[in-house]
Amino acid sequence: MAFEYEKWLRPGKLPHIWCPGCGHGIVMKGLIRALDTLQLKKEETAIVSGIGCASRLPGYMDCCTLHTAHGRAAAFATGVKMARPEMNVILCGGDGDGTAIGGNHFIHACRRNIDMTYIIMNNMIYGMTGGQFSPCTPTGAKASTTPYGNPDPGFDIAKLAIGAGASFVARGTAFHANQIDKLIVEAIQHKGFSVVEILDDCPTTYGRRNKYKSVIEMMNRLKDIAVPVKAAEKMDPEQLKGKVLTGVLYKEDKPEYCEQYKAVIERAQGAAR
């Protein structure tokens, strides 16, 4: 049966603004399938974003949504979650939003292990503003601000999240579309801060400058570089050169922030009495 995406979309909003072949639409569809699998209630689901092409996502979604300031999704989302811990809070945005201007909010949300899910769409560039390099642009790649090749090494978002304390970290790609919803389902079910990085593509500002002749070449790149974690166990470092691991990369049970904070309130109230 064709899946009914419409039930989670605000009426009259399609076609969306994303360029032909932009992976963000594929990610949004994965998110919708995940929400449907979990049968979440719209009034108990909040999707919070920063600024960027990826951050336009909540504008299409028919549930509680917040489109906030650049890099600040985690701060606003933390406010929502602290005030209404029963809400399912989902953050989304791009690599620029989350790891450049929002890098600080990102690492501290990880550190606190607050029970929210963060979907980060990594197209390795600032798409919306015309293709400036981001902290995820690979070394040597061209951006409008690195016309002779980027001298910086890129962040590994998953490693950054694990290092900062996130208790669930997964990675998928826009090419492997049928895995996206499964990763998001697991991330939402996990209690704690869950990061789902989806590698996608910006044909308009990244592909064009970096000799990808078409969206198809960019999709083929995602197809070629992805190695499922299980498969990687049987591969040697030479075979894994230039590849990225996909699937659930890290999972740990540890104290969650809202519960820790509630305990503080109870202690403080006890002390006052």
Added chain:
Amino acid sequence: MEKKLPTIEVIEKYCKGCHICVEFCPTKVLEMQGFVVGVKNLEACIKCMQCELRCPDFAIKVTA
């Protein structure tokens, strides 16, 4: 018994002609017809749903 063919619906006003569905259909069911996608060979469809899953634009629906 004759096999039941799926229905493939292309919502032309959403399709942006990115080619993703055409290129990655394992049995080459789809083709570009001008700027949008059309069905070339419905009999070959194996109902894998990959075109629907990968379309960034909510523009193609397969009903098995």
